[in-house]
Every structure is written in structure tokens, then in C-alpha cells.
Amino acid sequence: MKNIDSKSHVTGKSIYLDDIPTRQGTLYAAVFSSPIAHGWIESIDFAQAFAMPGVVQIISHKDIPGENQIGGIFPDEELLAKKELHFQGQPIAVVIADTEQQAFDARKKIILKFTERKAIVDAREAQAQNSLIMPPRTFRKGDTKNAWKDCTYIFEGRAKSNGQEHLYLETQGAYAYPLENGNIKIHSSTQSPTAVQRTTAQVLNIGMHHIEVDVQRLGGGFGGKEDQATPWAVMAALGVQVLNKPVKLVLNRIDDMRMTGKRHPYDSDYKIGLSKDLKILAFEATMYQNAGAAADLSPAILGRSLFHSTNSYFIPNTKVTAYSCKTNLPPNTAFRGFGGPQGMFVIESALAHAARELKIPTYKIQHKNLLKTGDELPYGQKIEGGILLQIWKNLVQKFDLQSIENQIDTFNKSNTHFKKGFSLMPVTFGISFTKTPMNQARALVHIYSDGSIGISTGAIEMGQGVNTKLLQVAAQVFSVSANKIKLESTNTTRVANTSPTAASTGADLNGKALEMACNALLARLKTSAGKSFGVSPDDISIQDEIIYQNGIATSMNWTQLIDQAFLERVNLTENAHYATPVIHYDMSIEKGIPFAYHVYGLALTEVTVDCLRGTYEIDTVKIVHDFGKSMNPTIDFGQVEGALVQGIGWMTMEEIRYNDQGRLLSGTLSTYKIPDIYSVPKEIIINAAQSEGTDFAILKSKAVGEPPLMYGIGTYFAINQAVMAFNPKAKLSADAPFTVEKVLMGLYAADHPDR
Amino acid sequence: MIEFILNDKKVATPLPNGSLLLDFIRENQHLTGTKIGCREGDCGACTVLVGEVKNGQMSYQQIPSCLTPIGNVEGRHVVTIEGLNMDELSPAQQHFVDEASTQCGFCTPGFVVSLSQYCLSQDAPDTDKAIESISGNICRCTGYKPIERAADKLTQSLAGKSTTQTVDWLVQNNFLPTYFKDIPNRLARLAPKEKTNFGQQIIGGGTDLYVQKHEELVTQDFDFVINHKELKFIKVANNTCTIGAGITVTDLLESKDFSGLFPDLAKHLKLVSSAMIRNVSTLAGNFVNASPIGDMTAFFLALNAQITLAKDHQKRIIFLKHFYKGYKDLDKGEGEIITEIIFNIPFGKFNFEKVSKRTHLDIASVNSAASIKIKNGIIQEAHISAGGIGPIPTYLSDTCNFLNNKELSPTTIIEANNILQKEISPISDVRGSVEYKRLLLRQLFFAHFIELYPETISLSNLILQS
Numbered sequence A: 001m002k003n004i005d006s007k008s009h010v011t012g013k014s015i016y017l018d019d020i021p022t023r024q025g026t027l028y029a030a031v032f033s034s035p036i037a038h039g040w041i042e043s044i045d046f047a048q049a050f051a052m053p054g055v056v057q058i059i060s061h062k063d064i065p066g067e068n069q070i071g072g073i074f075p076d077e078e079l080l081a082k083k084e085l086h087f088q089g090q091p092i093a094v095v096i097a098d099t100e101q102q103a104f105d106a107r108k109k110i111i112l113k114f115t116e117r118k119a120i121v122d123a124r125e126a127q128a129q130n131s132l133i134m135p136p137r138t139f140r141k142g143d144t145k146n147a148w149k150d151c152t153y154i155f156e157g158r159a160k161s162n163g164q165e166h167l168y169l170e171t172q173g174a175y176a177y178p179l180e181n182g183n184i185k186i187h188s189s190t191q192s193p194t195a196v197q198r199t200t201a202q203v204l205n206i207g208m209h210h211i212e213v214d215v216q217r218l219g220g221g222f223g224g225k226e227d228q229a230t231p232w233a234v235m236a237a238l239g240v241q242v243l244n245k246p247v248k249l250v251l252n253r254i255d256d257m258r259m260t261g262k263r264h265p266y267d268s269d270y271k272i273g274l275s276k277d278l279k280i281l282a283f284e285a286t287m288y289q290n291a292g293a294a295a296d297l298s299p300a301i302l303g304r305s306l307f308h309s310t311n312s313y314f315i316p317n318t319k320v321t322a323y324s325c326k327t328n329l330p331p332n333t334a335f336r337g338f339g340g341p342q343g344m345f346v347i348e349s350a351l352a353h354a355a356r357e358l359k360i361p362t363y364k365i366q367h368k369n370l371l372k373t374g375d376e377l378p379y380g381q382k383i384e385g386g387i388l389l390q391i392w393k394n395l396v397q398k399f400d401l402q403s404i405e406n407q408i409d410t411f412n413k414s415n416t417h418f419k420k421g422f423s424l425m426p427v428t429f430g431i432s433f434t435k436t437p438m439n440q441a442r443a444l445v446h447i448y449s450d451g452s453i454g455i456s457t458g459a460i461e462m463g464q465g466v467n468t469k470l471l472q473v474a475a476q477v478f479s480v481s482a483n484k485i486k487l488e489s490t491n492t493t494r495v496a497n498t499s500p501t502a503a504s505t506g507a508d509l510n511g512k513a514l515e516m517a518c519n520a521l522l523a524r525l526k527t528s529a530g531k532s533f534g535v536s537p538d539d540i541s542i543q544d545e546i547i548y549q550n551g552i553a554t555s556m557n558w559t560q561l562i563d564q565a566f567l568e569r570v571n572l573t574e575n576a577h578y579a580t581p582v583i584h585y586d587m588s589i590e591k592g593i594p595f596a597y598h599v600y601g602l603a604l605t606e607v608t609v610d611c612l613r614g615t616y617e618i619d620t621v622k623i624v625h626d627f628g629k630s631m632n633p634t635i636d637f638g639q640v641e642g643a644l645v646q647g648i649g650w651m652t653m654e655e656i657r658y659n660d661q662g663r664l665l666s667g668t669l670s671t672y673k674i675p676d677i678y679s680v681p682k683e684i685i686i687n688a689a690q691s692e693g694t695d696f697a698i699l700k701s702k703a704v705g706e707p708p709l710m711y712g713i714g715t716y717f718a719i720n721q722a723v724m725a726f727n728p729k730a731k732l733s734a735d736a737p738f739t740v741e742k743v744l745m746g747l748y749a750a751d752h753p754d755r
Numbered sequence B: 001m002i003e004f005i006l007n008d009k010k011v012a013t014p015l016p017n018g019s020l021l022l023d024f025i026r027e028n029q030h031l032t033g034t035k036i037g038c039r040e041g042d043c044g045a046c047t048v049l050v051g052e053v054k055n056g057q058m059s060y061q062q063i064p065s066c067l068t069p070i071g072n073v074e075g076r077h078v079v080t081i082e083g084l085n086m087d088e089l090s091p092a093q094q095h096f097v098d099e100a101s102t103q104c105g106f107c108t109p110g111f112v113v114s115l116s117q118y119c120l121s122q123d124a125p126d127t128d129k130a131i132e133s134i135s136g137n138i139c140r141c142t143g144y145k146p147i148e149r150a151a152d153k154l155t156q157s158l159a160g161k162s163t164t165q166t167v168d169w170l171v172q173n174n175f176l177p178t179y180f181k182d183i184p185n186r187l188a189r190l191a192p193k194e195k196t197n198f199g200q201q202i203i204g205g206g207t208d209l210y211v212q213k214h215e216e217l218v219t220q221d222f223d224f225v226i227n228h229k230e231l232k233f234i235k236v237a238n239n240t241c242t243i244g245a246g247i248t249v250t251d252l253l254e255s256k257d258f259s260g261l262f263p264d265l266a267k268h269l270k271l272v273s274s275a276m277i278r279n280v281s282t283l284a285g286n287f288v289n290a291s292p293i294g295d296m297t298a299f300f301l302a303l304n305a306q307i308t309l310a311k312d313h314q315k316r317i318i319f320l321k322h323f324y325k326g327y328k329d330l331d332k333g334e335g336e337i338i339t340e341i342i343f344n345i346p347f348g349k350f351n352f353e354k355v356s357k358r359t360h361l362d363i364a365s366v367n368s369a370a371s372i373k374i375k376n377g378i379i380q381e382a383h384i385s386a387g388g389i390g391p392i393p394t395y396l397s398d399t400c401n402f403l404n405n406k407e408l409s410p411t412t413i414i415e416a417n418n419i420l421q422k423e424i425s426p427i428s429d430v431r432g433s434v435e436y437k438r439l440l441l442r443q444l445f446f447a448h449f450i451e452l453y454p455e456t457i458s459l460s461n462l463i464l465q466s
């Protein structure tokens, strides 16, 4: 089934936040933010700005009736800065005017006097100054101290991965307007309507019941609208509270890039020890996460870096410590993979390092150490349904790894101008929010008296196709046609206390709740039908909208059944609640079962480097991926392709740059580059692994949003290999992204043997 | 009043001619299928088509509405996604649905509009052209593979397309709504354009100006290069090529006369911005913007081109290399405009090189162009330019002087690079460190010779010796 929104998408009729018809008297807001990364406000003068045409109000922290606080995990982030300035782009005031242009024009007239302090932009520097978001966390297994002496080979090094701008094509925004009695309705482009509702209530000092948040769809989220859609919605609502007028606040691209956080840069040290036969005996790492100026979701993201620090490998002795370092960058936040990619990059760098020194292909070590069913991960969970070895075998045979390796070897021997490289990248990714209480969801289903169905859940549609999957669940349980079913907007008055749509769990959690609601309704309908045929409900079934009795079609159809049930006063509405069973986690010992299940996969990447210009092309990425039993291969394969390319972007061309004062240098689309149609792999082949799925996944169809992003890491190491084929002595420390600059510098590094 | 046809409706507006088409479409006309993604021409979410009669047929181009002043579409036909919709989906739309080429959908109208330009073009269907048409459209969700598949399917659907009666064929085959057929007649009935004159500030495509200061421009009236037909010509005769300053990069590509002089033109110009930016960006705009990494500037510097500057009835001709005095400091008087560009032919062999973070639709870290004449193994004349290695687009005069009358050999090239390195003064910025830019220019300098004289020069003999 195709994405149910695709028709309205291709005709331009889908409505995004900025397309909602505005109400009469709507005002427009622009955010005035800190020009410096660290310091404090000496004085601020709004007089000139206020005198500008069209300006209605300039809101500052003084206008906040409740708490000036938006921190989700820790209360450490002001909505509007009072005195201290912690990052460039930190909101200070909101200018509200008759038109957007007037708001922007007036914003330029605000006079801010400030004292600037030295900014910390580097995570290690922050750690050295004990500038931390929270105490470090350490995952331990076995005894690394004792294990080193058993290792034949030990390698130590450093791995850095840079941040990544979400670059959802639709920027952040919200539109709020007054309802009666001080109630406010907010349309927000958010992955977390409940976070918007809760935070707005807190800032406005009113009950959550006064705030209604509604989300139709997002023009992309990728984690960037999990926590960081909230402030703009709160500001718009604050404007409504102060002025009793509709207020729209949509960030322009430059403000969005400047004011919002990104994927966390990580800087890590690793030490890896191997036995003579290439078994990894011990692994230690220290990770420095650049959290930016406030906690945001950093603590949870740090957790996932630790969970995935050994990626797909069984390592008997591990000790990994991670610091969440407080710097003067915008608070970094969720981004597809949620710290997992950064964690995996470290171990993959360590393996590539070992392989380089041992002069063997990295995959020899990777393969030797793959996780198997029953293997215990550093956090105590045991692998179930571990199919990595089978996936590996499948890929290696299907694509004939040996001949690929030989061809590349031959090519490299006979070419100077171009060199090829390849890599394998296994992925093991845990599914569930690692904070157990978040693993819950609700669904509300109405069957209308004409037999049509309306579904509300807490899931946010942002292109990942969750609404399509939800529709499939209902259509399958009721056996009715898709055109009878409507997915409603996500609205806090229909489904309350929702978890964000994140961690790839949207379809699982909301789908399970929906399945339960539909099953409950189905049971009632069967009872009703059973009664009218004088048989037990168990004898009733529905197929393609026809009611069957003991497998034989009756003359009753779905619409008639609903009509009858309604007259019998059967409840045609159901609200169900789902909480993922089994999972639990104890942070005090860092052990538990944080994940309902794992998703597995493997990618083979081949690249060609132009050794004259330092440019490169990705020739192919071949993937075997564990979809479980995919309920929608069209959508799921699309998620793999999209995530892979996003991962490749992170590893290759997407380069966030701040200067020493913490000012963003790559703050426009002309300075920050994401993949375009010419830079993606020439070929992407995706194969579904033989997989049983799991009962924790909706219809045994495993979560797919995040795991494939990490296949992109393979590109880094394939390029690395090609560069070394040209310049074997290039001392390449792992430092992503592998921009064309780093490639050229590596190709011609001073210790090139030919120079 | 500015009049044009927007989809199937004539519109007239008293707005300043510098106001933006995107805002007019969304705010004034409430057509919200055209999206705001970046307002700097770098994402394609706001793509629309603009059409006019050319050689008796409607000719459409995709353009970034976020950088297009409404003055630039006066008297023309503007098409948004709404203007392409019919009762049933068009093949472009249907293939997007079938191939799952849309996820969040925010980029999708832009892609569909660009692909409609591909359908409307009078070229024979070819998937590479389809991809070219969407080279200015960015998608963050799909990874492009499903979009490539849709483009491929669309090409198949276009088999049999008439290249002479294109609009009729497309209407007949349900690619376009029928109202398209009547557009030429309706355009002819629009009020004549208001006269603009050289007195006011002149705007070419607006692709530099509107990125830099759109907030100022939208409230003003301007003179538009597009309204000066006399600036739109390419003439090859008497050992010179003369180009009107209103010529766009796309015009160069479409000119048989011009592309006849440059066998690799398509390959070279594919490295310059995107199809939609090339459609509107003028050569003179690139020269006057004076960015140190202007690609067309580097291109014409290496042809040792001259430009004609005019004001009122006074004219002067100077070498392009003398136009640049310092960072954004030009030998150009107040109100002087560039009217034409002139270079001599034949100019020997020509090459253009550019490396940027992303190969396409990106500003160069370093670019370079070269024209080289060789006789009996001796360099007769070399003109080499480079960008990104100093405050101005640079003609490498010391390097060129050194090369003249030297034998073409790896040694000469390596020695020339030593001169070259003394001639440049790159700085570190987002586009690269000093060390990188120096190394990169060396490589691109080498690349000219490797590309043009592969029988004599190769990467191995250059790097083994240097």
C-alpha cells in the first residue's frame, strides 16, 4: 500500500503548518536571539523596535506568568533569556507585528548591550573544566583491566564525528489562537504534542486542559522536532495569552539553523584488544558528547551511545564511559539514531584501525565477533532471534564479496587516477524508548453509524508513513476497505499524555494500541452479529466487509452490521492503552532489558575516489536488512533508502562549523550541504533478511525508521580504504565527515611515499 | 500594474516590481502548494514554471520563485503545482505515487513542477535530462532513489512525445490541463510591459541580489535585464564571439553557436549551480557580483574576455581581468552597466574545473579554467584563471606568462605550479583551509593538462615528480 498522503502530496494539496488558512487579525512573530555564544545581557532597548510600523508587542521574559523554563529532562533552559546568554541564537524576545516582514524589520532595531565571555565550543575542553550536564555514565562488562594481558594486539586511538543539521524541508513553526475562556489552540509542527502542551501550560501558568495541540503532519522531523519544536509553540501561545489575538511564528531557514540544536558531535578515545585469532577480548572507550548549552535530550542520547557502543559485536570485557559536556553551542538534540550512530562510529573506527595495522580487511574482524542469539550485551540484555551471521552469509554469497574484493584489488593495481574502496557495516539497533515509562500509547477509534471509521492516536505523520501503517492495522482487523478509514490529526484532546513519535517506535506503540482498540470493537460487533444469527460470536467473522457465519457468507454486510449495532446501543467507540511488556532498566547498575527487540542488518559499500581532485562517488550500497515481516515493504524500503542517504550525508559532506566564539559558520543552505540527487549512491540494493519478526513489533513488522541510518557509516570506511590505496601511509584518524577536503589532504599527506 | 498569467488566470498587481513571486503566489493568491524551504534558491521547494512564446512555441523553464521578482515574469505564464493539477493525476504525479517518491511531501510539489518542465521541453525524452531538470530540488526524506525511478518511468511515458507540437501532445496525453493550449493567445492579449530604463538599478536573474538583501528589494521598483531584448544575443563571427549581458547560463547551453566552440560545455556547466538557477542567472550578474568564486567569471577570464560597459551613450571596453580591483571593488562607474562580453576565437583547448563540498549545486572551494594553444609541443598562449584563492576572481598572469613559449611537459607544469602558488593568497573559511585550497588549486591546475593533453601528461608523472 502506498503512503495514504501521496496523492495530496503530489498535487500540493497537503496542508503543512504554514499552509493553514489564517484567521482574521492574525499577527506574526519573529524571534530576537543572542548574537553571542556566552556572556550576559547588560541592557536591552526595545523602544526603536517598538516604534516601527506594525509592531504590536515585544515579549520578553518579563511577560511570562509561569515558569520561564522549557527543559524537558532537566529544568535548565529558559524560554527567553533573562540575563545569562549561553549560546548564539538563544531566544531573548519575541517581536509581534501585523506582518511577518514588519516583525523582521523591527527585530533589527532592538538594541542589545552585552558582555561577552569566552565560549566553550569543544566537548573535551568542557569536560576538563568540569562543565557537565550530568555525572558521567559507565557501562561495564567483564573485567577489561585483566583482559589486556590476554590480548595479542592492542590499539588505541581517537574517533570524532561531527554534528548534523536536521534540515527537515519544513522549518519549525507554530500557529496559536485564542478560544473562549482563556483556552488556546496550537497548531505545531512537532513530534511531541504533549511536550508542547505541558510546557505551554507551565510557562503560561494555566492547566494543560486549557491548551489544545493539533498536528496534521510535518514536512520532516528526524528528531529535530521532538523537543525543539516546543519553544516556538510556547512563544506563539504566550503571544496569544498577552494579546488575545492569533499569533503565527514560523522560523525562516536561517533562524532555524541558528537557533536550533543538531545531532551531537562526539569526540572519543578508544582502546581495543584482540586475540591472535581476531576475537575482540576487550574494549574501552571514553566518549565526550557535545551537548550544547542545555540538557535537552542529551542524557537520553548519551544513553543510546552507550547501548550501541559495541554495535554488533560480542565483547566479553567492555568498559565505556560517556560524558555529556556542556558547551556554548545551541542545545544539541535528537536526530534519527539518537546517539546510536555516534556510539557505533567509535567501535567501527577501532576495528578499522586494528585492521589497518594488521593489514587485513576490516570485515575479517567484524565477522569473527558478530553477535549471536544468547550473547549478552554490556547492558545485560541477551540477544534473541540473532540473525546477524545468517545476514552476513546471505550478503556475502548473494553479492559475492570475494569477487568484489578481487575486482577492487585489480582495479587499484592498474589505476593511479582513481582508487576504489569497500566496507561492510553491520548494525544492531535496539527498539524501545530507553526510558521505560515512555513506552506507552493510546488509540481512539470511532466507528461512525454509516460504517466509516475515524482513528486518532498519538503518532505524528512526518513522512515515515505511520498513518498508512495504522490504517492498515485497522483495515486488517476489521477487514474493511481503506477508503472507509480516516486517520485524524494528532490532537491532545483526543489522545492525551502521548510520548513523542520517535525512537522508531511510532508504528509499534500506536499500532499495538490501535490493534487492541479495533479488536475490542470487533468483539462487540461479533457479539451483535452472533445475536442476530443466533450463534456464538466465535462463529462470526468479517471478510471484505461481508459478515460470515462459520465461514459462510451471510447477507449482512459491514454497513448493515454497524447500523444494527448502533440501534442496539453497542458502544462503537473504543480507547485502548498499550504499554510494552517485559522491558525494564536499572540505571544504578546499568543493567536491564531496555529494548523490546533488536533490528539487524548489514551493508556493503563501494566507492571510487578521484585521486586528482579528491572527490568521490559511491558506486553501490548493498543491504540485507531485518524488516521482520514487513507489513508495508514500499514504505519500509523507502525508510531504508532515505535513512541510508541521511547517514551518508552525515559521514561525507554535511559539515557543521562553528568558530572559536561559538558562532555558526555553516548556517545557510549555501554553506551546509546535504546530499542532492547526484551525490547519492549510483545503486542501492536492498534485500529483506529471512526474519521471524517479533510479537513486540506491530504485525511482526519491525521498526525501521532509525536503524538503516547507520549503514551510512560504511561509506566513511570505504572512502578511507580507497584513500589508503593511493597513499598507504596516510595517517587518517577517524574524523567524520570525510569531506572532499579531508580526502585530498589524506591523498597527499606529507608522508606519501611518492613525494 | 504588472500583468501575467498565473496558471489559468490573468493576474494584475500594483505591487512594486521588485516584490517576490513566491510571496505573491502564497500570500496574495493563497496558492500554498508552492512551499517556502530556504529563500535562497538552494532547495527547490518553491519551484514554479515560467513560460513565453519562443520560435512559435511555448517555452517553459523552472525557476526559484523565492528569488524571482515579479517584474521578471511580467507578460509571461507562471505555473504552480495547482496549475498542473487535473481531475486525474498526471503521469509525473502518478509515477511519484507509484514509486513512493514522496515521504513527508514537502519537497514534492517542487519536484513535480520541475519534472513538468522536463515534459514541456522540446528535447527528446532522456532520463538524464529528467534528472537534470530536478537538479535544483532537494529532498531530505527519500534518498532520491524512488525519485530517480519515477523520472525513469516518466521518460518511458513520454515516448512518442512531439518535439514540435509539445504542448498539444502533452495535453492530448493527459500530462497537462487543456488550458495550456490557449496560453500563447492569452499572452498576446496582455497589456504591453511597462517601460523600464537604465536609470534604475538593474537586476538580472536576482539570484545574487535576492539572496543578499531581499528584505530591502521587495519594496522597490527596478529595471530588469530581461526587458532589454538588445542584451540577449550570442554572435559568432570574424574570429570573435560576442555575447549580450542578458544571456543566462542556460542560454549558453542552448546556443548551438556557443556550444560549438566548447565540446565539453554541458559537462562544465553542469557544475554551475542547478538547472533552475542557470535558467535565470546572467553572465553579467555573475561578473558584477564579483564573488571570488564566480564560476562564469573564471570561465570567461580564461578566455581573456573583454566586456563593454555603457552608460547613457558612452561605451568603453575593458578586459574582464581588469574589472576587479579588490574585494568586491570594480572598475565600474555609478550607473554603468555591462552590455556585452567579447572573446577571440579560436582559443585553443579549453577546460573548466571546480571542486566543492558537494559536486553539484554548491559554491566552489576552488575553481579554475584554462584555454591553451599549443603548436609543435610548445605552449603558444595560455590563459588560466582561478577562484577561491584570493579576494577577487583571479587571472593568473604570472603563471600564464611563465607558460608561454615553454615546452608542454610535466616539468614545465610543476615549475609553473611553483609560480602559481606565489600568485595566490587564499584564506581559511567554510569552504576550506588555506593548505587545502593551495593543494586543490595545484590539482586543478594539473587537471587542465591531464584533461587536455592525456597523451603527454598524467597524474602519475606529475605527482611522482613534484
Ligand SMILES: Cc1cc2nc3c(=O)[nH]c(=O)nc-3n(C[C@H](O)[C@H](O)[C@H](O)COP(=O)(O)OP(=O)(O)OC[C@H]3O[C@@H](n4cnc5c(N)ncnc54)[C@H](O)[C@@H]3O)c2cc1C
Binding pocket: B040, B041, B042, B067, B201, B202, B203, B204, B205, B206, B207, B208, B209, B210, B211, B225, B245, B246, B271, B272, B273, B274, B277, B280, B281, B282, B283, B284, B285, B286, B287, B288, B289, B293, B294, B295, B296, B297, B336, B337, B338, B339, B361, B362, B363, B364
Ligand atoms: C542556489 C544558488 C546557487 C548558485 N550557484 C552558483 C555557482 O555554482 N556558481 C556561481 O558562480 N554562482 C552561483 N550562484 C550565484 C549566482 O547565481 C550567479 O552569480 C549569477 O550569475 C548571478 O546572476 P544574476 O543575473 O542572477 O544576478 P543578479 O542577482 O540579478 O545581479 C547581481 C549583481 O549584478 C548586477 N547586474 C546584473 N546585470 C548587470 C548588468 N548587465 N550590468 C551591470 N550590473 C549588472 C546587479 O545589479 C547586481 O548587483 C548561485 C546562486 C544561487 C542562489
Ligand code: FES
Binding pocket: A169, A219, A220, A463, B101, B102, B103, B104, B105, B106, B107, B108, B138, B139, B140, B141, B142
Ligand atoms: S519527501 Fe520529505 S523532503 Fe522530500
